[in-house]
Amino acid sequence: MSFDDGSDRLEGVDAGAQGAIDAGERTATGADTGDVPALEEGRYLYCLVRADSEDTLETTGVESQPVSLVAYDEVAAVVHPCDEIYDSADLAQVRRWLVRHQTVVDEAGDRFGTPIPFQFDTILRGDDDDVREWINQEYDTIEPTLSELADHWEYRVEVVETDPVDDEALVQRDDRLRELDAKIGNSEEGTAYLLEKQFDQRITQLRVSRRESLTADLEDRLADEAREVHSLERSPTVSLSDDPADETNGTAGEETLCRLTILAHEDDEGAIGSVLDDAASNDGLEIRFTGPWPPYTFAPELGEDASNRGLARDQRP
Numbered sequence: 001m002s003f004d005d006g007s008d009r010l011e012g013v014d015a016g017a018q019g020a021i022d023a024g025e026r027t028a029t030g031a032d033t034g035d036v037p038a039l040e041e042g043r044y045l046y047c048l049v050r051a052d053s054e055d056t057l058e059t060t061g062v063e064s065q066p067v068s069l070v071a072y073d074e075v076a077a078v079v080h081p082c083d084e085i086y087d088s089a090d091l092a093q094v095r096r097w098l099v100r101h102q103t104v105v106d107e108a109g110d111r112f113g114t115p116i117p118f119q120f121d122t123i124l125r126g127d128d129d130d131v132r133e134w135i136n137q138e139y140d141t142i143e144p145t146l147s148e149l150a151d152h153w154e155y156r157v158e159v160v161e162t163d164p165v166d167d168e169a170l171v172q173r174d175d176r177l178r179e180l181d182a183k184i185g186n187s188e189e190g191t192a193y194l195l196e197k198q199f200d201q202r203i204t205q206l207r208v209s210r211r212e213s214l215t216a217d218l219e220d221r222l223a224d225e226a227r228e229v230h231s232l233e234r235s236p237t238v239s240l241s242d243d244p245a246d247e248t249n250g251t252a253g254e255e256t257l258c259r260l261t262i263l264a265h266e267d268d269e270g271a272i273g274s275v276l277d278d279a280a281s282n283d284g285l286e287i288r289f290t291g292p293w294p295p296y297t298f299a300p301e302l303g304e305d306a307s308n309r310g311l312a313r314d315q316r317p
Contacts (some may be wrong), residue, residue, distance in 0.1 A: 043070070043079040043131050044086075047103045047115035047294065050146050051076035057111055061104050062086060062097050070128045072135040075142055078108045078115070079124075079131060086121050097121075105294050114149045116142065116302075117294040138302050145300050151267070152227060153292030157260040157276065159218065160286045164255045170206055177202055201240045215258040218279055225271040226264040228298065234259055262291075263298045 044062065053071040057078060062069045086097050098120055105117045124131055135142060171177045180199045184192050215231065222229045234256045251283035265273055269292065280287040 039082070039084055039123065041123060041127060042082050043077070043128065044082045044127050045118045045122045045124055045131075046078040046080075046101060047108050047117045048135075048142055049076050049108050049112035049115045050074060050150075051112050057108055059104055059107050062100050067104055070131040070135075072132040072138065073143075073194040075135055075139065075146065076112075077124075077131050077135060078104060078188060080129075082123060086122060102230070109294050110227055113148075114152055115294050116145055116149065116299050117296050118299075119296070141300055141302060149295055149298070152263055152265050152295060152298075154295040154297055155262040155264060155269070155272065155289065155291030155293070156232075156260075157218075157222075157262065158288040159214065159257045159259075159279070160288060161257055161284055162286050164284070165207075165210075170203060173207060174202070177206075201279045211257045215260075218258070218275075219260065221275045221279075222260065222262060222272060225268050225275060226262045230261050230297065232259040232261055236243075247269065257285075261297045263295055266292065 039288055044065070046061065046067070049069075051069055051071055052074050053069075053076075055069055055071070055076065057069055059067050061080045063086075067078060067080050067081070069076040070079055071077075088094055088097075101120050105115060109115050113246065124134055171181055177199065180195055184195045184199065187195060219229050219231070262272065273289070276287045276289055279285065
């Protein structure tokens with residue numbers, strides 16, 4: 001089992017607690033496809049934590065902005081003042097912003113325990129008093145969620161087949177493939193073409209079935225140790241890299257069988273690792289494990305009907 005460098009973390013940054021007023025539809029590069037509402041004064045939101053008015057967090061945020069806590073009844077928002085949405089066609093710049101956003105959320109988690117993280121570029125219109133009013137309005141969701149997530153973190157798992165089974169090996173294992181293979185060799189061109197289509201479909205069916213079986217088995221075993229387990233797309237949907245090679249699905253010759261996200265108590269990390277070590281003992285499989293992270297995937301939706309409260313968020317696919 002290997003531990004990745006955390007590049008998946010940046011994918012999670014864009015999937016935290018949801019805002020409600022869309023700050024203009026954007027492309028993955030940050031270019032506008034719609035009008036961005038004017039923002040005279042706002043508070044950039046990093047996360048929500050269990051804290052009070054006397055607590056502080058000594059760090060700087062996106063664009064080196066000073067970060068502060070805005071508290072209401074033992075719940076605090078980690079924020080910095082802002083008067084614009086962070087938008088750039090420069091992918092390197094966007095990545096720097098994402099990394100800094102994530103660093104602040106990590107530091108808040110280290111200081112105050114598991115946070116409710118916001119995705120990148122979530123902004124509340126107004127000043128600190130407006131933030132307190134918003135927390136008050138959402139308190140019945142925020143407070144129990146912080147309690148439920150206490151000491152729980154998100155982990156990501158990618159199962160990679162480093163030496164995928166080739167077609168010849170599948171033929172040896174499957175009666176239907178052997179039958180089709182024999183018929184293809186003894187058929188005329190037109191019939192052989194149709195049989196080859198059936199052969200290819202059977203190969204695809206067997207590969208999908210194997211992948212689904214391995215995924216289901218791993219999910220079941222992880223579910224015994226974790227609070228929640230969910231499947232993700234087999235490859236990230238957005239890349240912020242300038243390197244076109246990073247658009248490919250891993251190393252040549254490898255195949256990602258599944259990607260999972262897990263919500264688990266920090267005391268259960270060892271048990272989850274044991275399950276993954278056991279899975280990694282299968283020949284040709286590599287398990288890539290990252291975490292613990294703030295629970296971006298498991299953050300609640302906040303701000304329903306919040307158009308009256310001024311919560312703005314940069315929408316990125």
